[in-house]
Amino acid sequence: MPELRQDRFTKEWVIIAPERGKREGAKREGAQKPIPHYDPKCPFCPGNEAMTPEGTLEIPRQDGRAGWQVRVVPNKFAAVSRTGQPVRHVDGSRHTVEGVGIHDVIIESPDHSQTIATLPITDVGMVLESYKARFDAVSADPRVAQVIIFKNHGFGSGTTLEHPHSQLIATPVISSHVRGRIYEALRYYDDFGVCIGCASLEEELAEQTRIVLITDHFVVIEPFASPVPYNTHIYPRRHMCSFGQISPPELSDLAGVLKTVLERLYAGLDNPDFNYTIVTAPADHSDAQYYHWYLSIIPRLTQVAGFELGSGMSINTVSPESAAEFLRNVRARKSQGA
Ligand SMILES: [Zn+2]
Numbered sequence: 001m002p003e004l005r006q007d008r009f010t011k012e013w014v015i016i017a018p019e020r021g022k023r024e025g026a027k028r029e030g031a032q033k034p035i036p037h038y039d040p041k042c043p044f045c046p047g048n049e050a051m052t053p054e055g056t057l058e059i060p061r062q063d064g065r066a067g068w069q070v071r072v073v074p075n076k077f078a079a080v081s082r083t084g085q086p087v088r089h090v091d092g093s094r095h096t097v098e099g100v101g102i103h104d105v106i107i108e109s110p111d112h113s114q115t116i117a118t119l120p121i122t123d124v125g126m127v128l129e130s131y132k133a134r135f136d137a138v139s140a141d142p143r144v145a146q147v148i149i150f151k152n153h154g155f156g157s158g159t160t161l162e163h164p165h166s167q168l169i170a171t172p173v174i175s176s177h178v179r180g181r182i183y184e185a186l187r188y189y190d191d192f193g194v195c196i197g198c199a200s201l202e203e204e205l206a207e208q209t210r211i212v213l214i215t216d217h218f219v220v221i222e223p224f225a226s227p228v229p230y231n232t233h234i235y236p237r238r239h240m241c242s243f244g245q246i247s248p249p250e251l252s253d254l255a256g257v258l259k260t261v262l263e264r265l266y267a268g269l270d271n272p273d274f275n276y277t278i279v280t281a282p283a284d285h286s287d288a289q290y291y292h293w294y295l296s297i298i299p300r301l302t303q304v305a306g307f308e309l310g311s312g313m314s315i316n317t318v319s320p321e322s323a324a325e326f327l328r329n330v331r332a333r334k335s336q337g338a
Pocket residue numbers: 038039042043044045111112163
């Protein structure tokens with residue numbers, strides 16, 4: 001029988017209905033075309049730097065060759081403007097704010113064909129270092145209320161460019177989605193005196209059934225109320241409310257964890273389209289005892305349909321327990337030389 005589960009972080013309900021998944025394969029059908037290492041028309045490929053605005057951060061190549069390994073540039077088609085002040089206007093029931101903020105593109109590799117799953121761990125580490133450097137710099141801007149770092153991989157995820165890249169968007173307001181999470185976390189803290197994320201992590205570690213991987217600093221979990229198949233959370237084991245609090249050893253551990261998890265999704269689900277996003281406390285809550293940051297990977301294996309749009313509830317056709325078991329075993333298959 002299907003089961004309704006409540007997400008403790010959002011109070012949203014999810015229908016876990018594995019029987020329904022038999023209508024569709026978990027794997028995506030159809031071979032994907034090979035991607036070249038270099039595309040002369042790509043604005044993110046080396047040699048085409050003039051096609052993007054001037055960079056805000058560049059990490060040089062570490063292999064002795066000239067050029068950059070990671071490059072951060074303002075988005076040419078930015079959702080928000082880097083100049084001006086976020087002046088708020090209230091006109092009766094109409095509330096508006098000037099569209100001021102930061103919209104960066106993080107170009108993850110000079111190689112057009114790579115993805116986090118295929119990059120060496122040291123290169124993934126450089127991508128994460130650039131996230132942290134830009135997160136810190138942008139969070140310090142007094143006009144910024146919220147910073148979202150995210151990646152869209154594959155055309156089904158909303159990306160329009162093939163070259164591996166992530167983005168950062170900083171807005172002058174806190175979205176109601178994030179505000180709702182803060183309220184729930186605060187309510188939990190008021191009731192129990194502990195962080196909801198730390199409490200959840202403790203329960204998951206005791207129960208084990210939704211754990212994919214444990215490292216020195218992180219735990220990889222298929223969340224209890226996963227809204228979509230193979231939704232995967234990478235949780236810091238130490239209490240940290242903001243991504244900005246990550247230490248250098250934790251950052252290098254995260255590089256290995258992120259690569260491993262994406263490698264397993266890549267191998268196990270045939271390079272699925274996915275999004276990932278860093279769910280972190282907004283700038284003015286950046287030292288909170290009640291909030292816990294994490295990285296959420298959302299594979300795009302299913303489409304959002306009418307019921308989801310009408311109710312806000314999701315129907316997930318793969319139970320988090322079987323998704324965790326599957327992702328634990330992808331490693332076993334690979335290590336056997338498959
Ligand atoms: Zn390219």
